[in-house]
Amino acid sequence: MVVDTDRFLADLHALRRFGAFKTGVHRPTFSPQDMEARRWFVGRLREEGLEAEIDGIGNILGRSPKPGPHLLAGSHLESQNEAGWLDGALGCVAALHLARAGLPVDVAVFADEEGHYGSFIGSRSFTGLLEEAEIDRLANRYHDKPLREALREAGLEGRPRLQVERDRYKAFLEMHIEQGRQLETQGLGVGVVTGIVAIWQWRITIAGQQNHAGTTTMAERRDAGLTAVRLLAMIDEEFPRHCAERTVWTAGRIALSPGAPSIIPGGAEILFQYRDVDIDVLRRLEVVLRRCVAESNRRERCPAVLEAMSLSTPAVCDPALQDALAGAAESLAPKRWQRMPSGAGHDAQYLARVMPAAMLFVPSINGISHHWTEDTAEEDLALGMRVLAEGARRILQG
Amino acid sequence: MVVDTDRFLADLHALRRFGAFKTGVHRPTFSPQDMEARRWFVGRLREEGLEAEIDGIGNILGRSPKPGPHLLAGSHLESQNEAGWLDGALGCVAALHLARAGLPVDVAVFADEEGHYGSFIGSRSFTGLLEEAEIDRLANRYHDKPLREALREAGLEGRPRLQVERDRYKAFLEMHIEQGRQLETQGLGVGVVTGIVAIWQWRITIAGQQNHAGTTTMAERRDAGLTAVRLLAMIDEEFPRHCAERTVWTAGRIALSPGAPSIIPGGAEILFQYRDVDIDVLRRLEVVLRRCVAESNRRERCPAVLEAMSLSTPAVCDPALQDALAGAAESLAPKRWQRMPSGAGHDAQYLARVMPAAMLFVPSINGISHHWTEDTAEEDLALGMRVLAEGARRILQG
Numbered sequence: 171m172v173v174d175t176d177r178f179l180a181d182l183h184a185l186r187r188f189g190a191f192k193t194g195v196h197r198p199t200f201s202p203q204d205m206e207a208r209r210w211f212v213g214r215l216r217e218e219g220l221e222a223e224i225d226g227i228g229n230i231l232g233r234s235p236k237p238g239p240h241l242l243a244g245s246h247l248e249s250q251n252e253a254g255w256l257d258g259a260l261g262c263v264a265a266l267h268l269a270r271a272g273l274p275v276d277v278a279v280f281a282d283e284e285g286h287y288g289s290f291i292g293s294r295s296f297t298g299l300l301e302e303a304e305i306d307r308l309a310n311r312y313h314d315k316p317l318r319e320a321l322r323e324a325g326l327e328g329r330p331r332l333q334v335e336r337d338r339y340k341a342f343l344e345m346h347i348e349q350g351r352q353l354e355t356q357g358l359g360v361g362v363v364t365g366i367v368a369i370w371q372w373r374i375t376i377a378g379q380q381n382h383a384g385t386t387t388m389a390e391r392r393d394a395g396l397t398a399v400r401l402l403a404m405i406d407e408e409f410p411r412h413c414a415e416r417t418v419w420t421a422g423r424i425a426l427s428p429g430a431p432s433i434i435p436g437g438a439e440i441l442f443q444y445r446d447v448d449i450d451v452l453r454r455l456e457v458v459l460r461r462c463v464a465e466s467n468r469r470e471r472c473p474a475v476l477e478a479m480s481l482s483t484p485a486v487c488d489p490a491l492q493d494a495l496a497g498a499a500e501s502l503a504p505k506r507w508q509r510m511p512s513g514a515g516h517d518a519q520y521l522a523r524v525m526p527a528a529m530l531f532v533p534s535i536n537g538i539s540h541h542w543t544e545d546t547a548e549e550d551l552a553l554g555m556r557v558l559a560e561g562a563r564r565i566l567q568g
Numbered sequence: 569m570v571v572d573t574d575r576f577l578a579d580l581h582a583l584r585r586f587g588a589f590k591t592g593v594h595r596p597t598f599s600p601q602d603m604e605a606r607r608w609f610v611g612r613l614r615e616e617g618l619e620a621e622i623d624g625i626g627n628i629l630g631r632s633p634k635p636g637p638h639l640l641a642g643s644h645l646e647s648q649n650e651a652g653w654l655d656g657a658l659g660c661v662a663a664l665h666l667a668r669a670g671l672p673v674d675v676a677v678f679a680d681e682e683g684h685y686g687s688f689i690g691s692r693s694f695t696g697l698l699e700e701a702e703i704d705r706l707a708n709r710y711h712d713k714p715l716r717e718a719l720r721e722a723g724l725e726g727r728p729r730l731q732v733e734r735d736r737y738k739a740f741l742e743m744h745i746e747q748g749r750q751l752e753t754q755g756l757g758v759g760v761v762t763g764i765v766a767i768w769q770w771r772i773t774i775a776g777q778q779n780h781a782g783t784t785t786m787a788e789r790r791d792a793g794l795t796a797v798r799l800l801a802m803i804d805e806e807f808p809r810h811c812a813e814r815t816v817w818t819a820g821r822i823a824l825s826p827g828a829p830s831i832i833p834g835g836a837e838i839l840f841q842y843r844d845v846d847i848d849v850l851r852r853l854e855v856v857l858r859r860c861v862a863e864s865n866r867r868e869r870c871p872a873v874l875e876a877m878s879l880s881t882p883a884v885c886d887p888a889l890q891d892a893l894a895g896a897a898e899s900l901a902p903k904r905w906q907r908m909p910s911g912a913g914h915d916a917q918y919l920a921r922v923m924p925a926a927m928l929f930v931p932s933i934n935g936i937s938h939h940w941t942e943d944t945a946e947e948d949l950a951l952g953m954r955v956l957a958e959g960a961r962r963i964l965q966g
Contacts, residue, residue: 350783384911385748420781513782
């Protein structure tokens with residue numbers, strides 16, 4: 171098995187031209203530049219002898235002509251707006267080069283991992299978790315174009331949606347940039363992903379009483395903003411006592427209504443989330459969060475209501491696959507790798523529901539992602555490609 | 569001296585027709601309905617024998633033909649959007665009825681106390697604190713129409729702006745709704761205002777680092793929102809230890825940027841204000857606020873910058889005038905009155921710079937103001953009118 175890392179890098183750079191934006195790319199799902207990239211990629215798959223097509227949701231499957239057992243590998247091609255050249259593209263081109271190296275690998279490109287129209291519609295379609303009714307309902311989150319209209323304009327209307335042939339595959343592999351700076355700060359070249367964290371997203375709505383900030387005494391007030399502040403301070407004191415090592419929590423949005431300097435906030439809405447790879451930790455933190463809200467409701471005059479917006483399931487990467495990738499990493503980059511969870515969601519989390527799945531991370535310079543300055547050193551890209559290929563070889567042999 | 573409270577109430581109700589909105593009024597400054605109300609009021613002043621005109625900033629002065637010493641009394645006629653029928657109008661009609669009762673009172677209507685175009689432009693113009701250059705610069709805060717254009721459309725362009733004749737007046741009196749519920753909750757009918765609180769308005773800007781809420785560990789984060797939450801919680805713990813009895817403080821706006829659930833806030837902006845009638849309390853709280861920000865900057869990874877937006881001066885109501893109003897209140901409503909600060913700003917705070925000034929409050933039902941449901945019981949309106957007139961009589965005699 172020979173991996174041509176020069177050609178691998180050349181293909182990555184070729185893909186970078188589609189929707190080029192500064193040093194990154196702007197390739198929103200089903201935009202002309204995105205469709206051009208997909209068609210180019212189908213062409214490359216065919217050049218490497220794979221049988222390839224774009225399906226009715228924009229997914230691409232390149233089928234290997236080699237006899238099984240097969241691996242499935244891939245990621246996504248579209249980008250966030252004005253974002254990086256490697257997020258998604260790396261995993262697609264790496265999968266192509268597994269096949270090019272002679273391994274019996276099918277290459278998958280999952281549409282809209284970046285969520286311009288929905289949540290993981292490509293990998294959910296492929297794994298049987300996307301209903302037609304949801305496709306009818308979805309529209310672009312930035313400009314409201316219905317998904318059906320986008321599919322029609324992209325020339326995909328009426329095509330069947332490919333479904334995974336579970337029996338065909340031994341495993342799914344996805345290579346991706348880390349999107350954090352754990353590898354970089356430790357001087358490591360490769361991360362073997364232990365699992366993909368679940369996001370438990372909550373809305374906390376606090377009801378106060380809007381009033382004049384001058385004429386309403388402190389004793390009379392029901393200031394929803396102040397209750398929000400105290401509740402969030404309490405949560406942030408409690409969570410470190412109950413979280414796991416890599417748990418993260420974020421109040422990304424605090425909206426006061428009406429939000430004027432001389433008006434006591436009559437309402438507050440907080441979007442609060444936490445992420446962990448361990449379902450027990452997620453459940454434990456739900457108990458802590460509920461306790462904080464109950465305590466707030468005992469102490470405060472403004473009632474807070476806690477509402478779950480989405481509670482996803484963590485995806486554990488298959489231990490045997492992890493071991494194969496770890497073995498490959500240790501042989502090609504001794505002591506320059508670690509096991510680590512993925513803090514972001516990936517298509518692999520849906521593939522993990524239908525077959526053993528694993529992921530390999532390469533470092534992100536300064537941890538930047540979802541921005542056009544996202545980048546990874548070429549030597550890290552090449553090392554990652556070699557480790558992925560060696561890992562795939564070990565998996566197929568194991 | 570006879571006060572005709574029936575006619576007083578009838579005039580209030582007549583004024584309510586201009587820009588009627590549900591049970592309140594919608595009379596933005598210089599709108600057609602506002603100008604119609606001003607012209608009607610000029611007519612009423614003339615009917616009562618006063619020499620009245622609208623000046624170049626929209627102020628009305630109705631001059632009494634009686635010999636001095638004179639009092640000046642009044643308030644404002646425009647309303648907040650879709651607001652109450654008494655806020656401002658009460659003080660104008662009450663002043664008219666002081667004159668109608670035979671007292672040597674000039675009646676003043678100050679334009680735009682509600683700040684559609686600027687900050688107290690009417691009372692500042694009258695007291696010599698409004699430059700032409702500021703008029704050139706101001707525009708409507710809701711629809712951006714330049715003040716000059718509004719004055720032209722209202723037919724006021726080119727008229728002179730009346731300036732206060734300081735020597736003509738012994739005092740300024742303004743009657744107003746309380747806009748709070750202190751009187752109501754204590755079952756009182758009248759409030760003698762001790763002073764008008766100053767508002768010290770601050771902006772706190774916190775700089776964090778915008779990042780991915782999944783891939784950035786808690787140890788790496790610089791979450792500007794979390795720093796904002798902890799700082800506000802600290803301020804709210806410290807302020808009660810240093811404030812005065814009626815001090816109020818409000819964080820009316822907390823804006824996180826970018827404000828998305830999966831992005832660590834890279835910036836936070838807080839608008840924080842406190843109000844008190846005592847300049848020493850305001851200064852003491854500035855020290856406390858600066859100490860809290862400094863403490864936050866010692867503890868946190870996200871630096872906070874404190875910036876003064878406006879630091880006004882409290883207006884103390886003249887003690888002798890207060891005593892005259894208090895004496896009138898005790899004689900007409902024994903034990904049903906109290907002294908109290910005004911938590912909101914009023915034209916009287918500018919008049920207090922050029923002559924002794926005082927204010928009288930009547931109760932607001934449920935403390936509501938700046939909303940069309942604002943109201944006051946007719947018996948409270950009539951009692952307030954009688955107390956004001958008796959107080960004015962005592963002041964003139966004193």
